[in-house]
Amino acid sequence: MTTRINVNEKILKENDRIAAEIRSELSQKHILSLNLVSSPGSGKTSLLERTFRDLKDTLPMAVIAGDVQTENDARRLEAAGAVLVRPIVTGGACHLDARMVQLAMAGLDLSNCRVLFVENVGNLVCPSSYDLGEDMKVVLISTTEGDDKPLKYPAMFRRSSVMVINKIDLIGLSDFDLEKVKRNARQINGQLEIIEVSCRTGEGLSRWYDWLRSAVQSKRRKAK
């Protein structure tokens, strides 16, 4: 088992080196980078679709969309008006790593871009260990997944800056307790920003957009 740990450490160290390169490049270009993580089906692609439709005329954005298999998400995002889309098909791997992101970035002209979203593989465990050079991780959770998820997958919630609670239109149809999920999340991470939305009805999205614009401005200020 010692061998295994050493190899993993080496992989993570190399990952961190590349992530630092990405972070430096994006900082020089004043681009905010967000790493979107969640269970499969929480609504990462839906949130991006809405965000692109509603903000594309005022905020230039790009996305790198990771999936184990298929380029479905990338195609959905192109249809939603994200002109700058690069798919990554991991071919079985359970997470994105910094090298995959760096390779995908090489195919994107980010010169006029303000935000780069990296849509990770749907997985609440493994992606938490891989720095992708992002400014922040945004973790999504949907109301149909149950309010215990922050306690059961603590690393992901500890390493995220924002928790977006999606599918709030379905509250009341399961025993999901909105206050309880917030308590559980804040028990893991007291600094977590929490935003409640329904990508289906649009409820709450204006708060997400406000947060996003403010993060973009804050990144530009820091860059000066």
Add this chain to the structure above:
Amino acid sequence: MTTRINVNEKILKENDRIAAEIRSELSQKHILSLNLVSSPGSGKTSLLERTFRDLKDTLPMAVIAGDVQTENDARRLEAAGAVLVRPIVTGGACHLDARMVQLAMAGLDLSNCRVLFVENVGNLVCPSSYDLGEDMKVVLISTTEGDDKPLKYPAMFRRSSVMVINKIDLIGLSDFDLEKVKRNARQINGQLEIIEVSCRTGEGLSRWYDWLRSAVQSKRRKAK
């Protein structure tokens, strides 16, 4: 990268050796073993809770409940009448492996047991690579996760024998297409048995119970 692949191969080979020991032990005892896999929040624990409540007087069952953190699921299952429950807290690991299951089995008196459920970590990617000595994998998917999941996480659906579609009471509240998810799943695995249920309303559970009893009988017949 060569090193990494070799180490992983070695780990998987050792895992398969232990899985074969588990399979042999369970076969000698005529115990059906099912490895339950799904995204976080699809309803693995809910399905087991219902199954224990409804069948505990006629079918002796045990469960090994795996989680990254917390023993919440094991506690819920004990409350539902599963007298034989062993929790495994993986402490960050994204899947159960055969050694963890073998250690947990050592703490269970399975002599009168007919079914051993192994509730895996909520993760549609990594658990697909680890044989736990089970007779079959049962993959759960909930209607709120979207109908594209079999195409996006094909390994899990290819290696499963049964797909349980949970939360059918919420159909119509999202753009989930029941026929499409079945088509997508059968495109990946033409042999897949598909059972539709709602653990909340109880709809469809009798079909799951029929399937389970029939699998137990078939296992006993084979053992003779």
